[in-house]
Amino acid sequence: MSNVPNYTEQGGAKTVIGGEIDIASGGKFSLAGVDKAAILAKLTGLTVAALDGTTGKKACLTNGLSVITGGTGIADMSLAAPSPGEVAIIRIDTLTSGSVVVTGGTNVKLSGLNIKATFDAVGEALVLVYKATNTWEVALNIGGVVLAAS
Structure with a gap:
């Protein structure tokens, strides 16, 4: 310090x-x-989505900020494949208990061989950037979001 x-x-x-x-x-x-x-530079005019895991509110934005109200945990949030230049920011706004799990869509990798991200606390966030077809790369992991291959 x-x-x-x-x-x-x-x-x-x-x-x-x-x-x-x-x-x-x-x-x-x-x-x-x-x-x-x-x-x-693509963050200018950033799209923001408020998600809570209910019907129609489970898919994180592939180019924008997804703010998740996690309640007592959500096991089935998703993130589709990126396009060149896209930046996906996923942040937990509230979480009473449990975890929020975001899984890459079909054949989508979140970083390396990882397909799943587990958020356990308010304020945790991932900034993901396009790396290649069907592949994101973690540019920033805030708060220790856990990545896993399964």
């Missing part, structure tokens, strides 16, 4: 941003060496 908003922990393996990141003109935002600026 530090008394400044932005710092790198001893050893340099973790940097904490409590302030702001300002990428100057001509700068790049990269994850694993891949520029993500074009993907982030």
